[in-house]
Amino acid sequence: MAPWGYSKENGPATWHKDCPIANTGVRQSPIDLITTGQTCAKYDSNLKPVIVSYPAFSEATFLNNGHSVQFQPSAGNLSELSGGPLTKKYKFEQFHFHWGNNDSEGSEHRVNGKMYPAELHLVHWNSESPNFSSFQEAVGSNDPHALCVLGFFLKVGAENASLKPITDLLSKVKNAGSSVSFPGKFDLKAVLPETLTDYYTYDGSLTTPPLAECVKWIVFKEPIEVSTAQMEAFRAVDDGHGKPITGNYRPPCPLHTRTVAASFK
Numbered sequence: 001m002a003p004w005g006y007s008k009e010n011g012p013a014t015w016h017k018d019c020p021i022a023n024t025g026v027r028q029s030p031i032d033l034i035t036t037g038q039t040c041a042k043y044d045s046n047l048k049p050v051i052v053s054y055p056a057f058s059e060a061t062f063l064n065n066g067h068s069v070q071f072q073p074s075a076g077n078l079s080e081l082s083g084g085p086l087t088k089k090y091k092f093e094q095f096h097f098h099w100g101n102n103d104s105e106g107s108e109h110r111v112n113g114k115m116y117p118a119e120l121h122l123v124h125w126n127s128e129s130p131n132f133s134s135f136q137e138a139v140g141s142n143d144p145h146a147l148c149v150l151g152f153f154l155k156v157g158a159e160n161a162s163l164k165p166i167t168d169l170l171s172k173v174k175n176a177g178s179s180v181s182f183p184g185k186f187d188l189k190a191v192l193p194e195t196l197t198d199y200y201t202y203d204g205s206l207t208t209p210p211l212a213e214c215v216k217w218i219v220f221k222e223p224i225e226v227s228t229a230q231m232e233a234f235r236a237v238d239d240g241h242g243k244p245i246t247g248n249y250r251p252p253c254p255l256h257t258r259t260v261a262a263s264f265k
């Protein structure tokens, strides 16, 4: 199986060859989040703030897997997610990013067709399900909410001091397949907006193969600011074919009969 990627030869339009669900799925991600008109996000006053418990990670690997850069704490990490649209507690698995080669593209979700320069994904799995007891089992479980991914848009502005330990490390994982053990502690909570109250939520899938339709998506309205230099650091990461990763985002997928809820008016 030719490894999937984002080039013409192995990009999103070819993924259906190994993952038929890419074309046959009816709850694929990402989507364009429409805020007005017929199929727009509907305000739901029952949606509560998202609650994260992210003690600073003390042991983690930072990896360039050829299609993104991924921060993966050691198995012992106790970071958890609950609240929002969730009825269960979820365990943190990893975070990674999607970005473009200029500031007008890069995010996977869009808002009324607008793309942000990048998108941060915090991947979690339902640790209270009787059907699985690991992330890998959760992905293969067919449970519609086995996973919960928090999406945060990145926009260009002031330097993000909380993300600096990550963006400063990008040059150390320039080559695809390279990884480093993360030096010291990393405080992910400090990266996120203070209040996690305003978000869109819908049922979707992983946005990369295996494209499993097992994700409760929570995409926050408020972008996280990063500097131009920090954005440029992502664009210098290589894809393993001697080229920088400059567009590891899947285009939006059809909504089909799904509805999107918004926790804000």
Ligand SMILES: CC#CCOc1ccc(CNS(N)(=O)=O)cc1
Binding pocket: 121, 123, 135, 136, 137, 139, 140, 149, 205, 206, 207, 208, 209, 210
């Ligand atoms: C077993 C297994 C597996 C695959 O694990 C992942 C993990 C994260 C992702 C990223 N998906 S996304 N962009 O929707 O968060 C894809 C596959």
Ligand SMILES: [Zn+2]
Binding pocket: 096, 097, 098, 121, 207
């Ligand atoms: Zn992602």
